[in-house]
Amino acid sequence: xxxxxxxxxxxxxxxxxxxxxxxxxxxxxxxxxxxxxxxxxxxxxxxxxxxxxxxxxxxxxxxxxxxxxxxxxxxxxxxxxxxxxxxxxxxxxxxxxxxxxxxxxxxxxxxxxxxxxxxxxxxxxxxxxxxxxxxxxxxxxxxxxxxxxxxxxxxxxxxxxxxxxxxxxxxxxxxxxxxxxxxxxxxxxxxxxxxxxxxxxxxxxx
Amino acid sequence: xxxxxxxxxxxxxxxxxxxxxxxxxxxxxxxxxxxxxxxxxxxxxxxxxxxxxxxxxxxxxxxxxxxxxxxxxxxxxxxxxxxxxxxxxxxxxxxxxxxxxxxxxxxxxxxxxxxxxxxxxxxxxxxxxxxxxxxxxxxxxxxxxxxxxxxxxxxxxxxxxxxxxxxxxxxxxxxxxxxxxxxxxxxxxxxxxxxxxxxxxxx
Numbered sequence: 001x002x003x004x005x006x007x008x009x010x011x012x013x014x015x016x017x018x019x020x021x022x023x024x025x026x027x028x029x030x031x032x033x034x035x036x037x038x039x040x041x042x043x044x045x046x047x048x049x050x051x052x053x054x055x056x057x058x059x060x061x062x063x064x065x066x067x068x069x070x071x072x073x074x075x076x077x078x079x080x081x082x083x084x085x086x087x088x089x090x091x092x093x094x095x096x097x098x099x100x101x102x103x104x105x106x107x108x109x110x111x112x113x114x115x116x117x118x119x120x121x122x123x124x125x126x127x128x129x130x131x132x133x134x135x136x137x138x139x140x141x142x143x144x145x146x147x148x149x150x151x152x153x154x155x156x157x158x159x160x161x162x163x164x165x166x167x168x169x170x171x172x173x174x175x176x177x178x179x180x181x182x183x184x185x186x187x188x189x190x191x192x193x194x195x196x197x198x199x200x201x202x203x204x205x206x
Numbered sequence: 207x208x209x210x211x212x213x214x215x216x217x218x219x220x221x222x223x224x225x226x227x228x229x230x231x232x233x234x235x236x237x238x239x240x241x242x243x244x245x246x247x248x249x250x251x252x253x254x255x256x257x258x259x260x261x262x263x264x265x266x267x268x269x270x271x272x273x274x275x276x277x278x279x280x281x282x283x284x285x286x287x288x289x290x291x292x293x294x295x296x297x298x299x300x301x302x303x304x305x306x307x308x309x310x311x312x313x314x315x316x317x318x319x320x321x322x323x324x325x326x327x328x329x330x331x332x333x334x335x336x337x338x339x340x341x342x343x344x345x346x347x348x349x350x351x352x353x354x355x356x357x358x359x360x361x362x363x364x365x366x367x368x369x370x371x372x373x374x375x376x377x378x379x380x381x382x383x384x385x386x387x388x389x390x391x392x393x394x395x396x397x398x399x400x401x402x403x404x405x406x407x408x409x
Contacts, residue, residue, distance in 0.1 A: 068214040084229060150365075
């Protein structure tokens with residue numbers, strides 16, 4: 001089971017790396033930021049969930065309350081939101097390989113390992129930071145009069161801005177209902193096995 | 207909490223923030239254009255000796271400008287937007303020049319990156335803005351290799367606009383009297399552009 005999931009993750013990684021698929025996903029700013037990057041992170045989360053039992057003891061101890069791990073996630077995602085970094089990934093295959101390795105291994109794996117160690121309030125803090133940040137970056141993209149990425153058109157940049165805002169609104173609404181109406185999204189439920197989305201459950205569940 | 211916690215946290219923070227600082231040149235730039243502007247300002251670099259042909263059919267290279275600073279923009283003659291603005295800027299610059307000796311010593315050069323721009327197209331574009339060689343050349347690379355070398359060396363990225371045209375950098379490149387790319391200026395109000403160019407090109 002575990003070996004099969006690991007093989008599936010590696011296989012998906014290789015499929016995403018195939019030039020036709022890679023170039024298609026990177027030809028558009030929205031596909032690059034809102035599809036390829038999250039998929040690469042999710043592959044890392046999947047690996048972390050599968051290999052969780054093999055996590056070295058010292059790492060589990062040093063990652064107190066998941067703090068170092070979530071710091072890695074925040075810094076890693078910030079890096080790959082820089083327009084310069086996206087440009088380099090598009091124009092230089094080596095930079096793209098660094099992206100393909102760092103997003104699963106330095107963002108996805110820490111996310112999968114550290115999230116369950118974080119206290120509920122810590123998770124809420126991360127969400128409460130992440131959602132407005134997403135919206136603010138979307139607003140920056142919309143408001144920028146010039147192109148930020150040399151390889152993407154201004155209309156793609158605007159669409160990317162709207163997409164980020166849409167994701168922020170969707171996440172914000174979800175958590176609004178979770179916090180005030182009492183409806184709990186599957187990723188916050190206590191037993192991940194019963195909820196639908198395996199990956200999301202793995203991130204959110206205990 | 208174990209003793210490993212502060213070590214791991216310090217490790218993650220230093221590597222992460224160090225990488226972010228490296229990528230943003232010390233938190234000063236977030237775009238590749240900005241990074242390139244900064245690196246050229248710090249260390250001017252040589253330009254390729256690529257063969258060009260101007261609107262009169264005269265062949266020349268950038269080395270021919272040695273001793274005279276030159277302002278360069280990259281265009282294509284069918285361009286309805288940026289290049290028209292760049293052409294207007296250069297035309298206005300031409301008018302502002304001629305005052306002092308420093309101004310008179312500066313040449314203008316518009317390089318087309320569109321392989322379909324023939325001499326007639328270059329001449330038509332030049333006539334639109336009153337450009338006359340050799341003080342303001344409208345030129346195209348002699349061949350594909352020269353074009354690639356120029357675009358690469360100046361850091362110009364050209365992408366299709368989806369409507370049959372191109373989208374490209376709209377900066378003005380200052381090559382100083384020593385023949386080095388010394389500054390990349392945002393295309394701006396011509397008088398400010400001229401002041402900046404004079405300062406860089408003929409101090």
